[in-house]
Amino acid sequence: MKKIELSFILVFVCFISLPILGFRPNESVSQEENRNLSSKPTPFKEGKLNGHFFSDTGDYLQDHFGGRSHFIKLSNFLEKGLLHKRNFNEKAVEGKDGWYFYINKIDGANLADFQKKNLLKPYQQEAFKNRVSEVTQWCDSNGIKYLFVIGPNKHNV
DSSP states (O other): OHHHHHHHHHHHHHHHHHHHHTOOTTOOEETTTTEEOOOOOOSEETTEEOTTHHHHHHHHHHHHSTTHHHHHHHHHIIIIIISOOSOOBTTEEEOGGGOEEEOOGGGOOHHHHHHTOSOOOHHHHHHHHHHHHHHHHHHHHTTOOOOOOOOOOTTTO
């Protein structure tokens, strides 16, 4: 029984040591995430005590520990594959065939746009058409060149 407990402890210690063994302090860019990694923090900045030293250290360790990309992939697999969480990012929703769609609520009703649930009613379309026609006629009668353009939503571009 002691051999099983000892072997379990040994395997556990080896497993939790892997991120430390794979630590990459000299990397400055993540090719997979296409971003710069946190630089090594210093306790002093410009001769003064660095008030953000501990939070900077946390960011640095999170960016540089070994196997980070593998753990992220494992986490995504567990959430999406096993737990079937369809919306594991608050700014994207998964559609058909693995496509993701941008749905940041700050930018308006993007999901409703995709689903075409927020179209104008016929009377609203008619009122809009009449207003554009009135503005166009007024501009023509006053010698003003008028160009009516509908800009796309930024998630469509």
